[in-house]
Amino acid sequence: MYTEKVMEAFQNPKNVGEIENYDGMGMIGSEACGDIMQVFIKVDNGVITDAKFKTFGCAAAIATSSTATEMIRGMTVDEALEVTNKKVIDVLGGLPPQKIHCSVLAEQAIKAAIEDYKKRHAAQGC
Amino acid sequence: MKNIYFDHAATTPVDARVLEKMMPYFSDNFGNPNSQHAFGRRSVCAVDEARDTVASLIGAKPSEIYFTSGGTESDNWAIRGAAHANAQKGKHLIVSAVEHPAMITTAKELEKEGFEVTFAAVDEFGRVDIAKLEGAIRPDTTFIGVMTANNEVGTIQPIAEISALARERGIVFFTDAVQAAGAIPLNVNDPAVDMLSFSGHKFYGPKGVGVLYVRSGKRIGKIITGGHQERSMRGGTTNVPGIVGLAEALRLATADLSQNAAYVASVRDHFIARVLNEIPYVKLNGHPKDRLPNNANFSFRYVEGESLLFSLDLAGIAVSSGSACSSGSLEPSHVLLAMGLPEGLAHGSIRFSFGKENTIQEADYAVDKLKEIIVKLRALSPLFPKDLKNEVY
Numbered sequence: 147m148y149t150e151k152v153m154e155a156f157q158n159p160k161n162v163g164e165i166e167n168y169d170g171m172g173m174i175g176s177e178a179c180g181d182i183m184q185v186f187i188k189v190d191n192g193v194i195t196d197a198k199f200k201t202f203g204c205a206a207a208i209a210t211s212s213t214a215t216e217m218i219r220g221m222t223v224d225e226a227l228e229v230t231n232k233k234v235i236d237v238l239g240g241l242p243p244q245k246i247h248c249s250v251l252a253e254q255a256i257k258a259a260i261e262d263y264k265k266r267h268a269a270q271g272c
Numbered sequence: 273m274k275n276i277y278f279d280h281a282a283t284t285p286v287d288a289r290v291l292e293k294m295m296p297y298f299s300d301n302f303g304n305p306n307s308q309h310a311f312g313r314r315s316v317c318a319v320d321e322a323r324d325t326v327a328s329l330i331g332a333k334p335s336e337i338y339f340t341s342g343g344t345e346s347d348n349w350a351i352r353g354a355a356h357a358n359a360q361k362g363k364h365l366i367v368s369a370v371e372h373p374a375m376i377t378t379a380k381e382l383e384k385e386g387f388e389v390t391f392a393a394v395d396e397f398g399r400v401d402i403a404k405l406e407g408a409i410r411p412d413t414t415f416i417g418v419m420t421a422n423n424e425v426g427t428i429q430p431i432a433e434i435s436a437l438a439r440e441r442g443i444v445f446f447t448d449a450v451q452a453a454g455a456i457p458l459n460v461n462d463p464a465v466d467m468l469s470f471s472g473h474k475f476y477g478p479k480g481v482g483v484l485y486v487r488s489g490k491r492i493g494k495i496i497t498g499g500h501q502e503r504s505m506r507g508g509t510t511n512v513p514g515i516v517g518l519a520e521a522l523r524l525a526t527a528d529l530s531q532n533a534a535y536v537a538s539v540r541d542h543f544i545a546r547v548l549n550e551i552p553y554v555k556l557n558g559h560p561k562d563r564l565p566n567n568a569n570f571s572f573r574y575v576e577g578e579s580l581l582f583s584l585d586l587a588g589i590a591v592s593s594g595s596a597c598s599s600g601s602l603e604p605s606h607v608l609l610a611m612g613l614p615e616g617l618a619h620g621s622i623r624f625s626f627g628k629e630n631t632i633q634e635a636d637y638a639v640d641k642l643k644e645i646i647v648k649l650r651a652l653s654p655l656f657p658k659d660l661k662n663e664v665y
Contacts (some may be wrong), residue, residue: 148582153586156582159652162651177615177619177655178616180619181576182654182655200653201653201654202576202652202654202655203579204576204578207579208579
């Protein structure tokens with residue numbers, strides 16, 4: 147049911163963990179739904195220099211977390227906001243229909259992390 | 273790469289002796305038992321013999337045995353057939369909250385037709401609460417359906433007590449014995465049941481064939497209409513090789529039952545003991561003692577079931593998850609929720625179901641792999657508390 151790319155990203159996920167002094171953090175989902183994604187970003191001069199994640203969820207949730215964090219590294223925060231779940235799915239070579247919601251969570255967690263960054267940034271007055 | 277099968281509650285391989293018995297009925301003796309010629313008569317003999325065998329193994333009369341396409345059809349037929357046949361008497365049905373979807377879904381369909389259904393509550397182990405079930409019985413209750421043993425957590429139901437409650441009130445009592453057949457002794461008179469279902473492929477027989485037992489004198493409507501097969505109660509060309517295979521598989525399973533059950537339980541108990549001793553934050557779901565000999569069902573805290581299932585699959589270990597993602601729905605197992613498990617734990621449940629070809633070495637390999645996988649997935653989990661050590665013993 148999963149593509150080889152999904153299984154590879156699930157087996158050997160990249161960017162697992164937390165960033166100690168993160169600039170933005172977003173957490174989406176709930177234990178009741180069976181999927182929770184937490185994304186941490188480090189931002190330097192508007193560019194995402196590091197992104198890490200922790201995910202409680204199915205193989206597709208873990209694979210999309212890995213791929214999405216991989217995609218936004220090196221992007222500006224505005225570019226990262228354009229990373230839609232469709233783009234993540236394309237990189238993974240597709241997802242089964244009942245797994246699409248997992249990729250939506252990845253997109254939302256990244257957006258939440260960027261919003262968090264923007265709030266903190268604004269609060270610092272820079 | 274290992275190839276370990278711990279999913280016998282899903283299906284089992286066909287026993288070589290069963291396959292050998294079936295083979296002639298695919299080609300040499302291919303006749304339709306409804307045909308009037310010698311080809312047909314040879315098939316009639318085979319089906320009659322199979323019916324006699326099945327009946328004698330479960331304490332029934334041959335005329336009380338109906339062959340079907342499997343457990344789902346038998347369950348559908350039991351509840352729908354009994355509900356319709358008794359609709360003049362009353363339109364209230366009771367089924368347990370932990371029945372197989374073949375029952376739950378059909379009961380919900382019957383609700384749309386104007387029947388009322390009570391889904392009887394279970395305790396934390398998945399056992400039907402007898403007092404609550406008795407309290408749910410009404411003057412217009414015509415049917416009570418409670419499985420002999422649960423497919424997800426293996427809990428054995430108190431069907432003797434439930435049957436007594438039902439039958440002393442003239443309510444039809446049906447038990448789905450799909451998971452129990454071949455695993456624990458079955459006899460339609462001890463405890464007495466009015467209807468009982470099982471399926472060939474759960475005890476090393478073929479897929480696509482099952483049985484519905486209906487006690488003499490109990491009325492049941494048809495759901496598959498057609499020709500005169502199965503005494504005009506179930507149309508469709510008779511599945512001769514399947515029926516021959518089911519009977520032989522049940523004969524073998526019954527003959528070897530105590531020996532196989534003891535062996536399978538020994539592998540299963542070894543597995544359970546190691547998991548509980550060596551992996552922290554694990555819950556064994558189901559009854560600690562009153563459970564099928566082949567079943568172990570765990571919730572691994574902070575870990576989601578499907579990612580665990582796929583990780584085990586990649587290590588060559590086949591198991592089943594009752595959790596959301598694998599089944600394609602977002603709902604966690606209705607069985608675990610009915611038992612009162614929090615949704616998070618219900619999402620992290622995995623069923624290991626053992627068979628007679630499994631070994632202690634396989635169980636040990638699986639525990640060793642499981643420990644590695646659990647540590648890896650907990651390291652990934654945002655739910656794993658920072659003040660806990662992510663370790664196994």
